[in-house]
Amino acid sequence: MTALEPGSTWVVWLIVSPLAAALIAFLLPRVAAAIALANALFMGVAALALLDLVTEQGPHRYSLGGWGAPLGIDLYADPLSGVLLVVAAVVVLATLFYSRDYLARTAIGPLFWPISLFLHAALNALLLSADAFNLYVTLELLSLSAVALVALADEQRAVAAALRYLLASIVASLAYLLGVALLYHTAGVLDLAALAERATWTPATWAALGLMTAGLAVKGALFPVHFWLPGAHSYAPSPVSALLSALVVKAPFYVLLRLWYAPFAGAPEAVGTLLGLLGALAIVWGSLQALRQARLKLLIAYSTVAQIGYLFLFFPLAQSRSALQGVTVFILGHALAKAAMFLAAGNMHKCLGHDRIQDLHRVARELPVTLAAFAVGGVCIMGLPPSGNFIGKWLLIEAAFAQGEWGWAVVVVAGGLLSAAYVFRVLGHAFTVDDKPVDASGAPASMAWAAFALALLALTLGVFAAPLIDLIGGPGETAVAHLSSREP
């Protein structure tokens, strides 16, 4: 385990490189953008290389400095984390590329670059963490950098939203940490793999499950504790919104997913059902709220609330192998599509000086690529083929049918219809005729195309999904096998 296997340095690079880049960007603001972009490119390469590695050789474990558990820090990579690392790199790359022009005439540039790099580092570290406590630390670092980014917006509301986000996040982290303490109390280990072996189903574990789930639900903005999300995501600068909605909110879910396969594998069905119900409610409630928003970015933020609901449908369906595959593809699809939508919204905001949906006239004419990005992203959110979201939903529904619980299938489809309602509410306004001129010069082509590229990736994800799904089959299979062996 401790030996440095060939090629495993990618794991380290994935964390060290953005940290180093952040430091340089902080010290040398003039080259910050270039450094950040270079790093993002490198991250993409590294993530792909790692993905290739774990695909070839199976899950990969690496002990930092050779200390090893329990005191040392172990890193762990399997196809699931590999895929998420890749998509994180892609989204960050596009977003940073977009930001170059977005931030051109603002004062927030010098801070934006190092913090976003730091955020990337935290995210990568989280995806590679192998134990429950490191997950806590990385989660917290991720939240802190996210809050800092939100607060960059030079607006009172954004600061207020950031503060709220921060406080909620700290409380949630503490609940999670208490849960970790309880887990450690029962099992005496923190490593996830070891926890999976040793966890016993005692009251302390129940409490840990309650505490950790509640904490992660708050951080992951699961209905009904999504209270911080709409403000934070909508008042943040648009590239930040994109990063937050696409990547950051997925992290708590990822943690919960990992825990679900390790210490909480024996959780009774009721827990899964409860989480699934909340997910279903999130889908409906989030979509309805999105439908009634007057501002575009808020609409997209509430759409995130709804889409997060889909992730939690995983829990009642976890028995089926396709549920994990589905939820993974869904995360990818949503990350790409939602980033595209936020970036497009940022573009419109920049050109029109507002993002009131009612007054989006002529966007279709003056910002065609931007609107196309938004529309294609929206189509993916609706879950139409061949988007990744479609594949994700398909697999989820398949799991539902396989388990004979078609109610979840209906929720999935109904959620798609509701999302169509709010997406087309925007598009409908964009197609109206109006003679007010729009100054499209505020949005250079690079921005529009960055959004469009993401949207296109999201749309065509379904076509590339098949090999991805097979990848996820690997660890998912073992995990599911593991899970079922524990069934009473």
Place this chain on the structure above:
Amino acid sequence: MNAAAWLLLLVPLWPGLLALIFHRRIPGRLVTMTAAVPAVAVCLYPPAAAEVVYPWLLLGTRLGASDADAMFLLFTALVWLIAAGFAHSWIKGAGRERFFVFFLFAMAGNLGALIAQDMPAFYACFALMSFSAYGLIVHKTSEKTRHAGRVYIVLVLIGEAALALAMILAAGTLGTTEFAAVRDGLGTSSSRDLIIGLAVLGFGIKAGAPILHVWLPLAHPVAPAPASAVLSGTMIVTGLVGWLRFLPVGELALPGWGSAFVIVGLAAAFYGAFVGLDQRDPKVVLAYSSVSQMGIMTVGVGTILLEATLVTPVSLAIAFFALHHGLAKSALFLGAGLARSAISTDRRRTLLIGLALPSLALAGAPLTSGMLAKSALVASDAALPDRWATLLQVALPLASIATALLMARFLLLVYQGASAAGPRVGKAPWVLWGLSLLLVVVLPWWVGPAGLAPMTAPDVLAGLWPLGAALGLAVVAVWVWRQAGRPSIPALPEGDVLLPLEWLFINTGRFFGRSSAGAAAFRKRLLNGAAGERRRAWALVQRSGHAEAWLTRWQVALVLALLLGVAIGLAAMG
């Protein structure tokens, strides 16, 4: 394809092509008259192969004109030919081009139907003829015309639907589209009577069978003279041809249907004459006469249905009767049209003498085509069961009397109605009318059915007595009328039973209109309701903002988080 095949194809194609080519500007009279030439040619030089199959046309078309069909085709073509020339100078003013387009299309349909030996082709031509004829009827725009057109088109539609049903049912149950095969197999079809009933209805409308005849007396007076000539002379005969094609004539005896045909035919013969007598417009009288004459031909069809072995002679007799009637009736209509133009007294005399010829023919006067036709029809009656033979021997002469009276009435009305006030016409119509008279006199003797016994003196006498009887009756009637102080007799409305029928139709329409208005109102309420629901739902969504605001309050949210943790913990207990 050989020459014969092309020639047959040209019969309907040529008029159609002319219509298409000259839809903007009508060509010269002779070119117009060539429209019917291919049809005449087919009759004069019968193609070597009686029938030609065109597998690529429609659903596989079979054309041909043998025996009786050739006779139908011949007079139809001639009547159209004369009417075309007549119309060329008769139709003037706005809509002239339109009239000729419809005229030529109707001609194409009519001629095509006569040579079509399979159902789709026949139906296509029949429909083309029926719909195009509408354009002939409503040529003059007036409220009366529109009414006549409406009645006509409604009946046409009902007829077309009935025919389509009959043909589809026949083709479906028998698996063929050819008339010959349908006639063969119809007896075995599971829905034989339904099919026959539908065919009777569908063709009956065209043939002016009683109750279905109501369009005739409306359409004829309003249509221009040449249009009336072809409508009454040839188009209504297509219905008869349809029966002969479709019904299992000669294949099996259908006593029920046969009796019905005979009875209905006789009824039409007398009813038409009776109602016609009490009309004021000569063209209406002629229309009723057509109803009456078609009744006699219907009797002929009934005879074949009663006694299948009679098929060959009787269908020839019917064809000959149709020929005689077509030529005579078209001459009468053209003449009646001329009577309305500005004419001098000399011309009026010529006209009346000329009109007397076909009138006599229709009444079956000796040495006329009518005499020939009637005796041909009666010749086979002996082969019928006794009571039918007896009935016909009594009834047909009586029908001749009625016809004679009707013709007398017609001549009287023409005489009274002619004036010098009408529009001027040139020479050509008179020439063509003369030609049609010539045909009435000559043609029947030329093509008369073979084997017809040469006319003997007793025959001539036998032909005379109905005329005499009619004359006597007329004299008696006039005497009685004078004795009674010349009371004015209320005229029967044109289209007689149409009035109650229309009343029924309109009220049914009103009823459905009311119910559809009710349905529309209901639908509207439903839609409004749905719109209301949508508004309410939308308001609810908007109001959910309050709930959302509550949910996102710091304290509420944290309490919810707490509850969530507790709930998960409790659920974890299992």
Place this chain on the structure above:
Amino acid sequence: MLYSLAGIALFCIALRAVILATAPLRAILAVNVMSSGVFLVLVALARRTPGLVADPVPHAMVITGIVVAVSATAMAIVLTQRLRANVSAPTVEDTPGAGP
């Protein structure tokens, strides 16, 4: 065990305070008390193993946790201050529904 329970009690009391807090500063303070409760639990757990040597893992966790908590607190205070620069009495509420 006693310490653990005390830690948990501290956590709960502070949670109540966080929930009821309207002023950011109060919430920040309460959160810090909360974290102290968690750390107390962790430290107490270090005694879990029999023998004199305490388990080093919880200690490591506590130290890391304190670092994280301090930085979070610092950030919270900065944000509060930025808010205070414009608003006389900032709260933890915001109203996302009303847009500019």
Place this chain on the structure above:
Amino acid sequence: MTWQAALPLLVLASSLLPGLVIFALPERSRTLRTALNLSGAVVKLFLVVWMLWQSGQGVHYELRAALLPGLDLVLRSSELGLFFVVLSALLWLVTTIYAVGYLEDSPNRSRFFGFFSLCVTATAGAALAGNLITFLAFYEMLTLATYPLVVHRGTAAARRAGRMYLAYTIGGGGVLTLGTLWLYSITGTLEFVPGGIVAPFVDRNATALSAAFVVLVAGIGVKAALVPLHSWLPTAMVAPAPVSALLHAVAVVKVGAFGLMRLVFSTYGVEAASGLGLAQGLAVVAAVTIVYGSLRALAQTNLKRLLAYSTVSQLSYIALGIALGGAVAATGGIVHLVHQGLMKITLFFAAGNLAETLGVHEIRDMRGAGRRMPWSMAAFTLCAFGMIGTPPMAGFISKWYLGIGAVDSDAAWVVWLLAGSSILNAAYFLPIVWAIWFEPPPEQWPHDKRSGRAETSLMLLVPTLFTAAMALAVGLFAATPYSPLEWARLIAARQYAP
């Protein structure tokens, strides 16, 4: 992979690529756009015909791309699919020419033609789809590509229509997805196979299969405009005439009808569908739609609305033909796909000519239009009679086969239905025809745009006359080899082969 093997993909690309390029074109580059449009359409037609010819030679095209474990995206050349794709390629070419003429001076043409091309791509994809999930993908793509065309005018009415269109079609798509998955969970495959895939499961899963069928029909029925899922179609008539042509004849409703065929023929199989009583149910729904559509058409005063309701009614002939469960009736249904398309596209073209040239939209304004625009109105009249079912127009052939097929399948009630429907068709078409030819024209047309010697622009007139002539020709020469009828007969025979 040789280019030969990639032919199905090329067929899609021949409209997709021009469409994408057109999006990027500036509004003023009219010539280039038109050239791209037309060359795309011509190339597509050529490719499709080439593929048809090659298939006749026994070449089988199949392209697969893995989508999900055990589930591929498949493009395949099948008889039914080729039948449909040839139709849509041909009509696309015609409609493109028409649209170029129609949108002469209107704004946003690049956007319009871009989506126009996407629409046809989706249609071709749906036609060539080799399994239900591929079909579903293109079905959804079609929905999305059509929406911008429906709201093209950007007016409030257009947006309302667009909303309604989406509400129905997206909902239908969702339901279809659900049904597809349900079916998949039962059968484990979604391939389109002659004879269907459900036969082995009929005994064990009869109820679930029936329920899934209902769900699937509800999903496809939206585009096929089955009552009560039809309301979007009359509302969508606010779109420009070429879009209506596209909706009613080339793409949208056709994909719905085609989907029903795929469902009955290739997924459930005729035997299973009849055995479970599903086809009969579909027949009843189709019958109700036929009557209801005609009745509603009677009440309309706007020409395009009337035509839309007529489509609702006519389209269900296709469903009826499929559902009757006999080869002859199926022939009628399949061939009506082409026949209805030709006739309805002509009617909409003619209506568009009226609207574009004279500003006439309402039926009451059509009086005397025959004098002003004889050719367009002749085309209209011809196809109106075709809709009624008068020979030798295309509509007669369809009805004839449907009727005979119904008798064949012991469903004589259908013959009565056909007759009644014809009478209703006549009741709403003949008054219009009468007004066109027999009423005097008004002093002043609402918005007369007289140009040149022809009654209207040749770009508008020629497509109208071409489709009208086609509608006549396919009826008149129905029995000729390679006619749509013969082709439909072949396809139907395959479906019913023992």
